[in-house]
Amino acid sequence: MPRISAFRQALAVAIAGDRVLVDFYRARDDRPLWTGMGDAPRRQAFFDAIATAGAQGLPQERYDPVKLAQDFRAVQTEGDRARLEARMSRAFLRYAHDVQTGVLRPASVSPDLAMDVPLRDPLKTIENFAASDPAAYLAELPPQMPQYRRLVKAKLDMQRLIAEGGWGPTVHADKLRPGDTGPAVVALRNRLMAMGYLGRTALASYDGDLQAAVQLFQDDHGLDPDGVAGPDTLREINTSATDRLKSIVVALERLRWLNMPWGKRYVWVNEADFTARVVDDGKTVFSTRAIVGKNDGDTRSPEFSNSIKFMIVNPVWNVPRSIATKEYLPMLQKNPNAVSYLNIVNAKGQVVDRSTIDFSQYTQKTFPYEIKQPPSRRNALGLVKFMFPNRFNIYLHDTPAKSLFRHETRAFSHGCIRLNDPFDLAYTLLAPQTSDPKGVFQRALRTGRETTIMLEKPVPVHLTYFTAWPTPKGGMTYRHDIYGRDALIWNALSEAGVALGDVQG
Secondary structure (H helix, E strand, C coil): CHHHHHHHHHHHHHHCCCHHHHHHHHHCCCCCCCCCCCCHHHHHHHHHHHHCHHHHCCCHHHHCHHHHHHHHHHCCCHHHHHHHHHHHHHHHHHHHHHHHHCCCCHHHHCCCECCCCCCCCHHHHHHHHHCCCHHHHHHHCCCCCHHHHHHHHHHHHHHHHHHCCCCCCCCCCCCECCCCECHHHHHHHHHHHHHCCCCCCCCCECCHHHHHHHHHHHHHCCCCCCCCECHHHHHHHCCCHHHHHHHHHHHHHHHHHCCCCCCCEEEEEECCCCEEEEEECCEEEEEEEEEEECCCCCCCCCEEEEEEEEEEECCCEECCHHHHHHHHHHHHHHCCCCCCCCEEECCCCCECCHHHCCHHHCCCCCCCCEEEECCCCCCCCCCEEEECCCCCCCCEECCCCHHHHHCCCCEEECCCEEECCHHHHHHHHHHHHCCCHHHHHHHHHHCCCCEEEEEEEEEEEEEECCCEEECCCCCEEECCCCCCHHHHHHHHHHHCCCCCCCCCC
16 A cells, blocks of 8 residues: 555656646546566557657657666656656657657747648547557557558668668769760769669660650659750759658648648648649549748748639739739839739729829838739639638649740749649549539539639648658659748758757667
8 A cells, every 4th residue: 555655646746747747647537558577568558659759750768668677677656657657658649749740849940831730639539548458559559541551661762772771872964865875874874874874784875775765754853844954854863862852751741730630632732843743542533733921921822621612714913912013003003004914903893094093102011002903814823723721821723824834833822822724623633512513614614704613522732841751662752942931840850859860679
């Protein structure tokens, strides 16, 4: 009895102020979870999990597996046992939080990381763990999507590659093309062989096999597969294995932020890849090129999840005030007839004759009008926009500037996502609710009037940013970090204790 009393008293002191643990241990009458006579299997399952936490890009030392194991061997008093009991529970909750929903709080890294992370209730987490098979429960904590498991494998593979010397010397050239010879071509050949894009060969010329290898590499890195190793291709080829490993670790963290059901059917936008796709039952049923926000000021496209609820055909463009006052007002001050395709609208919603307005008297703060563009093929939003109301006023839309889709790097918008094939996306989204999706859409289009078409079942949309993404066949694809977000996330992870070479076992 004195031993039980001493343990309970010391445990009460050890968990004082921690509402989760106070409630948890009170509900179980202060019975231990980790340090009791029959708790060895649970302890071992947890130690096994945190011993390999680094394999998932987690800060392994945060859970202090070595010190915890040493303290178990050093327990002498009931007070020691109670304090160790509390530390084990805190380490478990820290690990469960990190592996389920991420080490970092996204918004603390950048305001553009605006996803609502699906945080779990810590009390329910430890209660469910106490009532479950420990090894099975711990195995279910990480994200269960196949991409996560593939990234964990890719991380281990990349670490082994780095330990063996990486991909060898970089390629020193401005541009290499078929027919070239010389040391730079040999370096290109050797690097592509090390990356697995080219079989063993001793040829020193830029032949057809090397050109085909370059094209495969370009496909995997979002580049125009022209078979010419230009500046962008050489930049990606010369990216170190260590930097690729950082991209994989960041991708693992991003998936933990997205550890929730994505939807049986959803729209997936990868801003770093400049693409938008519809995924149905795990299969991509539609894909199109996309344009994202400029890498400048507040025009970068944010990251978040929402649901597309309706589309607007023949939309009116309500010019955002920032664009109206920063871009159009100076033009109108120089020439009141500038941008004549835009309407100047007063507070009553009436179109105002611009010849009656002295634009020179207004500043960005005092400009009292709205600027709108009526529906037309010239409309900045094109002929359709897909709406998921959000605080950023971001949506997917058509655009009349089709030539921009020919660029590899497509960061041209003010933040919204422009689509190369918006009509096809409309047909895809409407297909579940009508036998004639094209007819429904085209009839609305032919009216020339702004028309709203509701989706009977909202479709989840995820605006993401992955520079490392696994393929179903076990390969990896990479993209350039156009916004520098991966670097910010990696630095924050590193400060939190994540290391590149911390895999054990």
